[in-house]
Amino acid sequence: MSTIDQYKKAVQGCRDIFVKKASDYGTAWRVLRIISVVDQIFIKAQRVKTLQQTQVQKVGDSITSEFKGIVNYGVIGLIQLELNGESMEDLPIDKVQHWFDTKIEFAKSVMLDKNHDYGEAWRDMSQESFIDLILMKLLRIKQILANDGKTLISEGIDANFVDIINYSVFGLILIEEGKHKP
DSSP: OOHHHHHHHHHHHHHHHHHHHHHHHOSGGGGOOHHHHHHHHHHHHHHHHHHHHHOOOOSSOOHHHHHHHHHHHHHHHHHHHHHTTOOOOOOOHHHHHHHHHHHHHHHHHHHHHHHHHHTTGGGGSOHHHHHHHHHHHHHHHHHHHHTTTOOSSSOOHHHHHHHHHHHHHHHHHHHHTTSSOO
16 A cells, blocks of 8 residues: 555544544534643653553553544644634534645645655654654644744744644554554
8 A cells, every 4th residue: 555545544544533523522622722732742642652661551542542633633733723713613514624634635745745855764763753753843832832933943833733743644554554553
């Protein structure tokens, strides 16, 4: 299966959860500020890191489900950035699906460009590296927020969310291939 097909398959699983949760809960996540989205991703990434380090799992959610959650919160972060504190009203399901698809399409296009330049180096990376890089990206976002959203030379918050989404999708692909722990 090609990388693009693997990417689409991994993302489809995330999208299914995203849409079903929107059906169950509405878009309650609209109340989240960017720092809260960052903290939700942090909780999930830190849990995976703890599982990797301790090799002991006491809660049923798998590493796979945490990566899916990270993808979905990354999408929420991108949506919230674009809506920029506009009304917190509930979004209809068709609009939620459209937002999800638009943000994932953008993340996928960035992934394809980087894959071209980096030669799919991610395929030889460890699951631990994906989590460490996600945690680093979260710390970068926190610093950018502390700088009132301004950077001198670095990418912005949106680029960091895109990288977080793509590292998580890579993790899901390598789990599916049996190269990483589920």
